[in-house]
Amino acid sequence: MSVFIIRRLMQSVLVVWIMSLLVFVGVNIVGDPVDMLVNPEADQAEIERFIKDLGLDRPLHEQYWYFLLNALKGDLGNSFIFNQPALKLIVQRIPATFELAIVALLMAIIVGIPLGVYAGLKPDGKISKTIMATSILGFSLPTFWVGMMMIMVFAVMLGWSPSYGRGETASLFGIEFSFLTWNGLRHLFLPALNLSLFKMSLVIRLARAGTREVVHQDYIKFARAKGLSQNRIIFVHLMKNIMIPVVTVLGLEFGGLIAFSVVTETVFSWPGMGKLIIDALNNLDRPVVVAYLMIIVVIFVVINLVVDVLYSILDPRVRLQDLKG
Amino acid sequence: MSDVPTLAVENLETHFFTKAGVAKAVDGVSFSVGRGEIMGLVGESGSGKSVTGFSILGLVDPPGRVVGGKVLFNGEDLIGASEQRMQKLRGNKIAMIFQDPMMTLNPVLRIDTQMIETVLAHEKVSKETARQRSRDTLAQVGIPSPEERMRAYPHQFSGGMRQRVAIAIALLNKPDLIVADEPTTALDVTIQGQILYEAQKLCRETGTALIWITHDLAVVAGLADKISVMYAGRLAEQGTIDDVLDHPVHPYTIGLLGSVPGHNTRGQRLYQIPGMTPSLLSLPDGCAFKERCEFSDAACALRQEITEPVPGRAVRCCHPQIEAAR
Numbered sequence: 001m002s003v004f005i006i007r008r009l010m011q012s013v014l015v016v017w018i019m020s021l022l023v024f025v026g027v028n029i030v031g032d033p034v035d036m037l038v039n040p041e042a043d044q045a046e047i048e049r050f051i052k053d054l055g056l057d058r059p060l061h062e063q064y065w066y067f068l069l070n071a072l073k074g075d076l077g078n079s080f081i082f083n084q085p086a087l088k089l090i091v092q093r094i095p096a097t098f099e100l101a102i103v104a105l106l107m108a109i110i111v112g113i114p115l116g117v118y119a120g121l122k123p124d125g126k127i128s129k130t131i132m133a134t135s136i137l138g139f140s141l142p143t144f145w146v147g148m149m150m151i152m153v154f155a156v157m158l159g160w161s162p163s164y165g166r167g168e169t170a171s172l173f174g175i176e177f178s179f180l181t182w183n184g185l186r187h188l189f190l191p192a193l194n195l196s197l198f199k200m201s202l203v204i205r206l207a208r209a210g211t212r213e214v215v216h217q218d219y220i221k222f223a224r225a226k227g228l229s230q231n232r233i234i235f236v237h238l239m240k241n242i243m244i245p246v247v248t249v250l251g252l253e254f255g256g257l258i259a260f261s262v263v264t265e266t267v268f269s270w271p272g273m274g275k276l277i278i279d280a281l282n283n284l285d286r287p288v289v290v291a292y293l294m295i296i297v298v299i300f301v302v303i304n305l306v307v308d309v310l311y312s313i314l315d316p317r318v319r320l321q322d323l324k325g
Numbered sequence: 326m327s328d329v330p331t332l333a334v335e336n337l338e339t340h341f342f343t344k345a346g347v348a349k350a351v352d353g354v355s356f357s358v359g360r361g362e363i364m365g366l367v368g369e370s371g372s373g374k375s376v377t378g379f380s381i382l383g384l385v386d387p388p389g390r391v392v393g394g395k396v397l398f399n400g401e402d403l404i405g406a407s408e409q410r411m412q413k414l415r416g417n418k419i420a421m422i423f424q425d426p427m428m429t430l431n432p433v434l435r436i437d438t439q440m441i442e443t444v445l446a447h448e449k450v451s452k453e454t455a456r457q458r459s460r461d462t463l464a465q466v467g468i469p470s471p472e473e474r475m476r477a478y479p480h481q482f483s484g485g486m487r488q489r490v491a492i493a494i495a496l497l498n499k500p501d502l503i504v505a506d507e508p509t510t511a512l513d514v515t516i517q518g519q520i521l522y523e524a525q526k527l528c529r530e531t532g533t534a535l536i537w538i539t540h541d542l543a544v545v546a547g548l549a550d551k552i553s554v555m556y557a558g559r560l561a562e563q564g565t566i567d568d569v570l571d572h573p574v575h576p577y578t579i580g581l582l583g584s585v586p587g588h589n590t591r592g593q594r595l596y597q598i599p600g601m602t603p604s605l606l607s608l609p610d611g612c613a614f615k616e617r618c619e620f621s622d623a624a625c626a627l628r629q630e631i632t633e634p635v636p637g638r639a640v641r642c643c644h645p646q647i648e649a650a651r
Contacts, residue, residue: 217428218423218425218428218429219428219429219430219431219432221384221386221423222421222423222429222430222491223431224384224415225382225384225415225416225420225421225423226415226416226420226442226443226446226494227412227413227414227415227416227417227443227446227447228412228416228442228443228446229412229446232442232446236434236442237431237434240431240433240434241431241432241433244433314433315432315433316432316433316435316478316480317432317478317480
């Protein structure tokens with residue numbers, strides 16, 4: 001196991017480095033931030049001084065070299081707009097986004113798995129057909145439209161929950177979280193539900209497909225032949241088998257949740273990373289864009305590692321140390 | 326009490342209601358097995374022998390359904406018994422061993438989990454007691470160092486070892502009846518021999534009745550006390566093992582025994598029964614074997630009843646080959 005993790009960490013470093021190269025070059029060859037940032041009345045000398053200050057006069061490979069050296073020290077450059085370290089700007093926003101993504105993920109699992117298993121056990125029932133038809137809506141309706149409809153129905157017409165912001169937060173380990181206060185929870189519910197609808201549909205379909213496949217396996221029939229109760233068969237013998245694909249896919253999709261949160265955060269004015277990156281892209285704030293993308297890369301790499309480890313716990317046939325050869 | 330057999334199946338009918346029509350997988354099968362007795366249930370693929378086994382345990386999946394007959398287990402009719410009652414009997418009084426050892430154990434649960442749950446499902450004992458009994462049973466079926474092996478997962482066992490584990494699970498609660506559905510078909514011959522020996526010893530010692538479903542006549546010859554031959558969902562011939570194998574009376578049994586390679590002279594073409602098994606969807610009213618039978622005539626088109634042309638032998642045929650047998 002530990003050999004596997006060390007090997008994976010080394011691979012991860014390589015992946016992060018290659019991504020840094022792609023991201024840095026990609027972001028630095030589009031647009032010209034100087035036009036956006038410099039006072040239109042500035043003269044040529046001032047503009048040149050400004051360019052020199054930002055280091056934009058040097059060739060790209062030199063800029064990248066400095067970026068890399070600083071990045072190793074934990075400095076991803078200063079935001080052009082806020083004149084603050086880009087990393088700090090993003091890290092401040094991470095808890096809000098993660099909170100949203102994790103709550104959305106939990107909603108998807110808690111609602112999706114029971115519905116999916118039910119639909120798999122009784123594939124011809126009316127309720128199952130309704131569940132499956134609804135899950136198609138979850139897949140196909142665009143997130144931003146559903147978000148706006150939710151605001152209209154639940155916030156504007158019914159007035160059940162607020163429509164924007166994080167609400168009151170409380171501190172845990174020195175980080176502000178919404179889910180710790182009632183007011184914050186009410187703010188959290190709609191955006192998290194909005195973000196989770198797509199994943200919920202995915203979980204329903206995965207759980208249903210898994211259940212349909214597993215119930216016809218010999219080992220389920222054998223479990224019945226052993227005289228086990230229906231509950232034991234469903235919650236132990238069946239669940240543990242269908243969790244394998246669900247965990248794999250959801251783990252990988254967690255990164256997608258964070259990426260998709262751009263839309264939800266914008267619709268619900270949720271002060272997370274997604275909102276920051278949209279603003280940074282509009283202003284060509286290169287260091288913030290680069291720092292954001294680098295953080296996303298790191299998150300994906302870490303998630304993949306965690307999924308592999310979880311997978312080996314769920315499925316004993318996957319022996320991580322066996323991957324050596 | 327002693328004259329009530331452990332299991333008496335009377336006129337069992339299990340049909341599958343498919344879109345293409347009703348498949349009569351089991352159509353009027355009767356037999357009985359007493360304490361410590363071993364019965365071989367023989368037939369080719371699709372003859373309904375596995376479905377018979379599942380019908381006894383009430384494990385026939387839709388679209389299949391038991392539509393008639395009785396399954397008397399220690400005198401109690403299991404057809405129409407409640408699901409709770411069946412759940413209590415399964416794995417406890419009636420155990421089953423499946424054909425493919427690679428598929429019968431849950432791949433993501435440890436062996437000890439799968440054994441202990443079988444004990445705990447039927448008895449209020451401590452987990453430690455259940456574990457101990459599981460370990461002893463594993464040792465009984467010949468798993469070396471059972472204490473260690475119990476903590477392993479199924480994929481860490483070979484096919485033969487897995488089948489031993491499955492057999493151990495069947496034995497855990499000391500059942501009165503074991504239905505073994507081709508349990509040695511997927512194993513190599515040496516392992517098969519060991520398992521047959523263990524099975525026989527067990528029945529003699531504990532008085533467990535055993536139904537051994539197979540298509541391998543050699544296995545039955547060495548193992549069983551009596552034999553039932555099935556063809557196209559119906560019973561063709563039934564009797565003690567020596568009688569039937571030495572003097573078959575039903576033309577199908579004669580053909581089946583004639584096809585065993587050992588009966589042929591070297592260099593000669595192997596004997597085979599002409600024709601093919603009829604589709605279960607369109608079985609004739611009369612004898613299902615008449616198209617392939619050299620003795621068939623007009624009488625075969627009528628519904629055949631079970632007769633006893635020779636004492637102690639049940640045969641469903643209007644032309645029993647008594648002279649040929651002698």
